[in-house]
Amino acid sequence: MNHLPQGWGRPRDDVYGAYDASYLQNSGPNQHTQQPVVTGTSVVALKFKEGVVIAADNLASYGSLARFTDVKRLRTFADAAVVGFGGDVSDMQYLDRLLTSLDTEEAYGTTGHTLNAHNLHTYLSKVFYKRRSEFNPLWNQVLVAGVDQEKKPFLASADLLGTTFSAPSLATGFGAHLAQPILRTLAPDEEAAAGLSKEQAVEAIKECMKVLFYRDARSMDKYSIAVVTKDGIDLRENEKLEAQSWAFAEKIRGYGTQVN
Amino acid sequence: MTSIGTGYDLTNSVFSPDGRNFQVEYAVKAVENGGTSIGIRCKDGVVLAVEKVITSKLLKPGANKRIATIDRHMGAVSSGLIPDGRHFVSRAREEAASWRKVYKTPITTSDLANRMGGYLQAYTLYSSVRPFGITAIVGGWDSERELPVDGQVGSGPSIGAGGKVEGKKYGGPGLYMIEPSGLYWGYYGAATGKGRQTAKAELEKLDLAAGKLSLEDGVKEAAKIIYIAHDDNKDKEFELEMTWISGLDGPTKGRHEEVPKDILEEAERLAKKALEGDDDEEEIKEEDKPAEGDKMEE
């Protein structure tokens, strides 16, 4: 999986040859979703001693057009977990409704037991796998952050193919290339992650958001960040990268026709 | 009873010559035998409470809940035939879920009451069915913030065209009571079941229309009312079951939840204490008052 959601779930160009875009035309037989339309870019997350920090920017792109700039891609689930969505935004909205109804039905019971992040991840991955097996995928890669049944930090990924994995730090899309190396130097294994404080983790995630803002063209400086611990969720949806700006770009001289 | 032998009470949907529907009235009788249920609409939330009569020592204490969650922000309690109450809840859940599916937003308490009122009324129209043997109290909190529709991702314009209306007040607590006939009204305080007369009298004392009672105090009042409405002499032991729904800034964050154990126990302790205090005074009065129970059976 790379940083281009358009490429997810497709045969790799270097393996199968260049993709023939004529297949994307809508004429002909009824088709399922074959490509994401409005997309969100990276989600990054890191475990620390008591929980998990997760972040994603507030941009939804329409191809290279920065189409929606106020899109909240971190969704909470019953004070127990945060799901960070990359990929297609309409599929994210569908999944959000699915999780809302799951939460509602879960609350019918009187035992007070709500699903934890681990349960939620299993549920989501089965939804993804079922839909890919019907050749009607939900075009997302998601990170599920929270605590498990033993109240220990939980972080795992699930994607449109039903592939799942878990690690002390995770990043989707471009973040897998740019953020993950930064996070892995800080938390190479579970023990190292368990030694991180909340402040350290938040700082590392913010640093990743900064790098992504400068090097991922489908990103922006407004983002959402959440800290999940056994005590609940602290979600901030309108953070801004401090003192960061692309304004310097117009002063750059010496490229192309602009020789001085 | 006037109807006996006239034949107008033998089937549903048939009027008597003086314009009554006896099957519905019999359903009301079924309600009047059930444990007392009440609801209080406070300024910052709603409390639901029920007197759960213990029918057997073999039942596990605290199990077999009587108040149900309909949607995240809404609960219901009923007096009367318990299985009818269960069906009411399951239908209400379907209505709430289908509302969400269509409108992508949670159903308001008044809309749910309207849907359920219509549903119960339909059960008075056909000879193949009987009316619901319950009166249900539905309590909910309609979000005070302009709610995003389910799955919505942006917040839209903050003001002006397509944005929010400045100064408009959204949402708040809602409390409705739905009777076997399908009749429903919105209430500041609602009571049904065996002890409803006493409970209503107590509710009236609270001056709920003033909108001053807080949710925390409402919980204590609700517990007290259930204890007062319970008839020690005639009835078996009972359990108090209570749920609440607060605003988004309150203790339940807009959700319908059970009242936490410590708060429930404190409210029960206060209720018992108040009752003991009352007993001392009322023991003298009780003699010159007609027995409460007799009145109710009329």
Place this chain on the structure above:
Amino acid sequence: MAAMFSQNPLMNGPNYSFNQTPTAAAAGNKEHAFYPYTDNGGSTLAIAGEDFTIIAGDTRSTSGYNINTRYQPKVFKIGGTTSSQDDANIILSVVGFAADGEALKERLDAIVKMYRYQHGKPMSVKACAQRLSTILYGKRFFPYYVHAILGGLDEEGKGAVYSYDPVGSYEREQCRAGGAAASLIMPFLDNQVNFKNQYMPGSGVGHDLQERERKPLPLVEVEALVKDAFDSAVERHIEVGDGLLMMMATKNGIEEKYIPLKRD
């Protein structure tokens, strides 16, 4: 299928498992827009001994040149009655498309559990092997994109290893390597387990050469072979590494062992 498990002689360049099919577009109509498979890399290995079976797999999960995680087991106990699977007697390894592997494992586990509850005894490895083949063939036209290896002790207490292709063709074998580095490990196994190309010193030349006599290897030696095989695979294949998870089935049950591998 061939893409994953055979070496294509027409191919040039490095043999990464996600790059093993011809790069030229096939002639004629190509009808796909969503491709439901991916390759998560990694390798597995199973060896049957006289009275034991070892199945091992690395714990790296990849996607292209990315490492998804350094710890995702590919070897599982099957059919135990507890969440820890302490009383299981069968080992399954799956390598290839991890989501299919997980789904296959869950299905087989559920079936073997049901067998145990219905018949009041654990399933034999032989029966389980046949059942696994049936499951795989059941999805003949939308296969589980995995190379599965099943192992345990047979009815006589001897080590048993069964290996499968993605559509359920299977065979009982002495040893088998699967996944990305299968082609690196398998010849090593042929030589070290089945003594292929080993001859008795001084037994003559040409047709007089006598093959070295095969004898069953003890557990400690097999364990060392497995470690060596993976250490070598890690050196030469980018999709293999991070950790090695081994499961050993003996008459005392299944023992689990984790050894770190290079993480580069």
